[in-house]
Amino acid sequence: xxxxxxSPWMDEDLSIFRDAVARFVEAEMVPHDEQWRKQQCVGKDIxxxxxxxxxxxxxxxxxxxxxxxxxRHEAVLYEETSRRGISGFGQGVHSICAHYLENHGxxxxxxxxxxxxxxGELIGAIGMSEPAAGSDLQGLRTRAVLDGDSYIVNGSKIFxxxxxxxxxxxxxxxxxxxxxxxxxxxxxxxxxxxxGFRVGRILDKMGMKSQDTAExxxxxxxxxxxxxxxxxxxxxxxxxxxxxxxxxxxxxVAGVAAMEGGLAETIRYVKDRKAFGKAIVEFQNTKFKLxxxxxxxHIARLFVDDIIAKVVAGTLDTVTASxxxxxxxxxxxxxxxxxxQLHGGYGYMNEYLVCRLFADSRVQRIYGGTNEIMKExxxxxx
Ligand SMILES: Cc1cc2nc3c(=O)[nH]c(=O)nc-3n(C[C@H](O)[C@H](O)[C@H](O)COP(=O)(O)OP(=O)(O)OC[C@H]3O[C@@H](n4cnc5c(N)ncnc54)[C@H](O)[C@@H]3O)c2cc1C
Numbered sequence: 001x002x003x004x005x006x007s008p009w010m011d012e013d014l015s016i017f018r019d020a021v022a023r024f025v026e027a028e029m030v031p032h033d034e035q036w037r038k039q040q041c042v043g044k045d046i047x048x049x050x051x052x053x054x055x056x057x058x059x060x061x062x063x064x065x066x067x068x069x070x071x072r073h074e075a076v077l078y079e080e081t082s083r084r085g086i087s088g089f090g091q092g093v094h095s096i097c098a099h100y101l102e103n104h105g106x107x108x109x110x111x112x113x114x115x116x117x118x119x120g121e122l123i124g125a126i127g128m129s130e131p132a133a134g135s136d137l138q139g140l141r142t143r144a145v146l147d148g149d150s151y152i153v154n155g156s157k158i159f160x161x162x163x164x165x166x167x168x169x170x171x172x173x174x175x176x177x178x179x180x181x182x183x184x185x186x187x188x189x190x191x192x193x194x195x196g197f198r199v200g201r202i203l204d205k206m207g208m209k210s211q212d213t214a215e216x217x218x219x220x221x222x223x224x225x226x227x228x229x230x231x232x233x234x235x236x237x238x239x240x241x242x243x244x245x246x247x248x249x250x251x252x253v254a255g256v257a258a259m260e261g262g263l264a265e266t267i268r269y270v271k272d273r274k275a276f277g278k279a280i281v282e283f284q285n286t287k288f289k290l291x292x293x294x295x296x297x298h299i300a301r302l303f304v305d306d307i308i309a310k311v312v313a314g315t316l317d318t319v320t321a322s323x324x325x326x327x328x329x330x331x332x333x334x335x336x337x338x339x340x341q342l343h344g345g346y347g348y349m350n351e352y353l354v355c356r357l358f359a360d361s362r363v364q365r366i367y368g369g370t371n372e373i374m375k376e377x378x379x380x381x382x
Contacts, residue, residue: 002298007305009072009312017073021080024053029086036210037350040202041164042088044123051120056091057098064102065115071311075253082254083261085353087360088210090125090162092250097124099246100170100186104230104239113168113188125166127157127189127216128240134159135373137172137240138180142218144173144187146225146233151175151187153196153221159367163214164202167191171218172240175233184236186229189221196221207359244369245321249307251368252324255332255361256300262339262357263293269354270342280342289342293335300328319381326374329364336361 010018028049029042036042050056058073060066067073074095081089098117101110116122133139142155153173160169169189176183191197200215229239267290270281280286307324310316336358340347347354365371 002294002301005298005301007301007308009075009305009308014072014076018076018080020053021055021077024050024055025080025084025086029081029089030084033086033088033210036088040204040209041212042210044120044165046089047120047123047165049120050089050091051118056094056120057114057118059095060098060102060114060118064110065118066098066102067118071249071308074250075308078250078253079257079260082257083264085258085261085356085360086210087208087356088212090123090211092247092254093126093161094124095250096126096243096247097168097170099243100126100229100239101188103243104186104235105188106231108226109188109229117168122167122190123162123165125160125162125169127160127163127169127171129157129159131156131158135370137184137237140172140174140184142171142173143177144175144185144223146175147222149225150222151225151228153187153189153218153223155218157216159203159213160216161211161213161367163216164199164212169216170229171223172236175228175236179234181237182234184240185233186236186239187223188227188229189223190227194221205363207356207362209359241318245316245318246311247368248321248325248374249311249316251364252304252307252321252328255328255364256297256304258357258361259293259297259300259332259335262336262354263290263297265353266290266293266339266342269346273344286342289338293338296331296335300331304328319378322369322374322377325368326365326371326378329361330371332361332364333358 054067055077057066058069059071062068077091098114101113117124130140144151144153171187171189173185173187174183175185196219198217200217203213270286271279273280303324339354340358343352343354346352349355
């Protein structure tokens with residue numbers, strides 16, 4: 001964190017947008033976060049409110065009901081929630097779901113779904129992981145068999161962000177099980193009144209307590225063939241690979257914002273808290289630690305700003321996205337761990353922001369492709 005540094009992608013319009021987003025997050029999210037954490041879910045109302053405010057699908061074309069901005073607008077929303085520890089509102093996954101449609105959907109699919117995602121009527125989710133297939137997606141078992149003008153889906157998904165609230169799931173299925181990657185497709189599944197579809201329990205997690213991460217079950221579920229993303233079967237892997245850098249960029253954006261939020265809170269705390277007759281900040285160890293944390297956070301910020309510029313320019317490649325995802329989230333945990341340490345026992349209490357940020361941060365190294373898988377991807381290109 002460097003107080004005099006302003007991200008080069010920020011401009012006057014984005015500053016006004018950021019102020020509006022920050023006010024919205026402070027008024028509509030922060031006061032409810034404790035309740036959301038207790039009920040393991042943010043509820044549907046906040047999605048409608050965010051849609052009304054023009055905060056959903058900000059980088060989706062206005063032709064399809066989006067805001068018509070770009071990735072900088074997505075980044076602003078993610079930063080303003082992440083720095084305040086608001087981790088239950090799964091706008092990242094929602095945006096990714098919208099991007100699959102915008103990048104790969106048929107014209108009819110875009111017109112049918114995108115305006116409803118932008119308004120918050122539909123909450124989006126990505127259904128990839130299964131009990132026996134996480135990193136290794138070749139092991140997917142959920143099957144979709146064509147029967148007349150619909151697919152019959154059987155299988156289950158696990159760890160699905162927004163899984164409890166989702167009205168639209170980009171569901172990764174096997175359409176030709178014998179054909180490996182070529183037998184994989186994405187079905188856009190509308191969940192409302194869907195016979196044979198069941199949401200399991202909301203999973204009890206180490207952090208991200210207000211996020212409705214859930215298990216999903218499909219038993220002879222009929223999905224119109226018109227909902228096959230892009231219209232042609234067998235395109236799933238290609239569609240996934242194309243959009244994963246976007247997902248990893250969002251994770252890195254959230255990571256650096258959490259570091260900045262945690263560090264700012266820690267600086268405030270150590271100036272206030274006293275021990276041995278002086279403020280904690282007076283100890284040389286505290287000053288040196290803060291200097292280290294500020295330096296790490298600033299490096300992460302520069303890296304993420306470069307990533308944001310690349311997404312806007314359409315030049316973010318898989319390797320750079322993987323580097324950002326792995327390095328920023330590893331550094332996020334180091335930084336937030338020290339923030340907890342500098343808070344002493346209070347840092348271990350959930351009512352303190354750094355405690356929640358630290359617990360929430362752990363999964364950043366796991367989802368969106370584990371950091372080990374990121375290193376695999378990077379090393380292959382060396
Ligand atoms: C809170 C949360 C939210 C999530 N949200 C979603 C979601 O919205 N949609 C979705 O589809 N999924 C979601 N996931 C799932 C997530 O993407 C997977 O958990 C992740 O990809 C890892 O898969 P796995 O859990 O099966 O672990 P495994 O693949 O079993 O991995 C276990 C360990 O082995 C390591 N490993 C595996 N393969 C290799 C290799 N080739 N080389 C080196 N090490 C390896 C991994 O890095 C890891 O350390 C979420 C998970 C969590 C916890």
